[in-house]
Amino acid sequence: MDFDYQNMDKSTSTAPCQVPRGPQPAPQSIAVEFEDGHWVANHQHDSAQLLYAVQGFLVIGMASGRWVLPINRALWIPPNTEHWTRMVGDVQMRSLYLEPGQALHMPHECCVVEVSALLKELILAAVRIREPFAQNSRNGRLMGLLLDELTQKPLQSMHLPTPSNPRLARICRRLIDAPDLDLNECVSEVGVNPKTIRRWFVDYLGMSFGKWRRQVRVLLALEQLATGKSVLDVALATGYSNHSAFSAMFRSALGGSPSEFLDQRRDKITRS
Incomplete structure (x- = not known):
């Protein structure tokens, strides 16, 4: 188990994905697929990020330690937190990016989020939303429910502090x-x-x-x-x-x- 991204094969690496910028301050989302062993180099985002794999595993590393995300787990990453990501198995990754002021109930440090069946479907639906929407529309209510469903869980077995x-x-x-x-x-x-x-x-x-x-x-x-x-x-x-x-x-x-x-x-x- 290699927890040192600097020793990984650089030929399998990519630069981090660009955070999408929508026409309104709602959660933005992307869907990306990677092959086994691929890693995304050390980076950070201005936005908070919820990192989730529909298929495969994610290993995320940062100064505070390492995290492994198996089935039905996501990682909450606060803004401006440097991290890298390694893929275990063929990965279908989904990322949500939240601006300051959204999901104020979430902590200021990384934590594991338990992905319920409802939260999973909300994440998948959010990735498909591309057009502008009103807050009182179906898509607006869907995004609001997604934020309500984000809860911190004490799942420290997924974390290995450094x-x-x-x-x-x-x-x-x-x-x-x-x-x-x-x-x-x-x-x-x-x-x-x-x-x-x-x-x-x-x-x-x-x-x-x-x-x-x-x-x-x-x-x-x-x-x-x-x-x-x-x-x-x-x-x-x-x-x-x-x-x-x-x-x-x-x-x-x-x-x-x-x-x-x-x-x-x-x-x-x-x-x-």
Whole structure:
């Protein structure tokens, strides 16, 4: 799992999409398709952005960490937030751009948004709106309902925060490469005692060593399941010795089993 966009193949990259400017300050939208492995270089927007994939996965990186967006998840990105995007699988991406003053109930930092069946259909409908419309028209009411449906959800299992401490960053990179490492094995990486490492994780990342490592495993698992690997292969790759232990972790983090996730993914691809 490569979280460093600077090490990616530049031949698969593009400049960021231009934010559309409509005739009125309503949410603007675009629909774009990308191939697996493609990435959009580091950039920012003057507008807030809701980033969503109808098909495929999005990995979004920024100074505060990394996010993985599986099925039925979108990312709220406040204005002027630098970020890059990598595609996992063939991606059908939908973006909404909101001007200042719209969706005032949304936070000033990035957060995951749960995409309900209604919100998904509203996003898809918004992408098709191109002509000017009155606020009291059907399209105006549709856009208003879309803004009402945007809600913040505490889905931190999709977020992997990045440490500012260089020695802790070394440990985190090792855990991404080898998510089965335990705390004692990480000690030799930086030459400090386990108590200090535990304190670093809480002080710099706001979570325990065990929770951060679980986040790595969840994000690794989501990416690998999205590419079609079997549940057992993904379990072994993320440091679990058997299917059941991995499935228990996955269900605890995401509220469903890996098999259910794969079924959702297949159904989504079939319907698209």
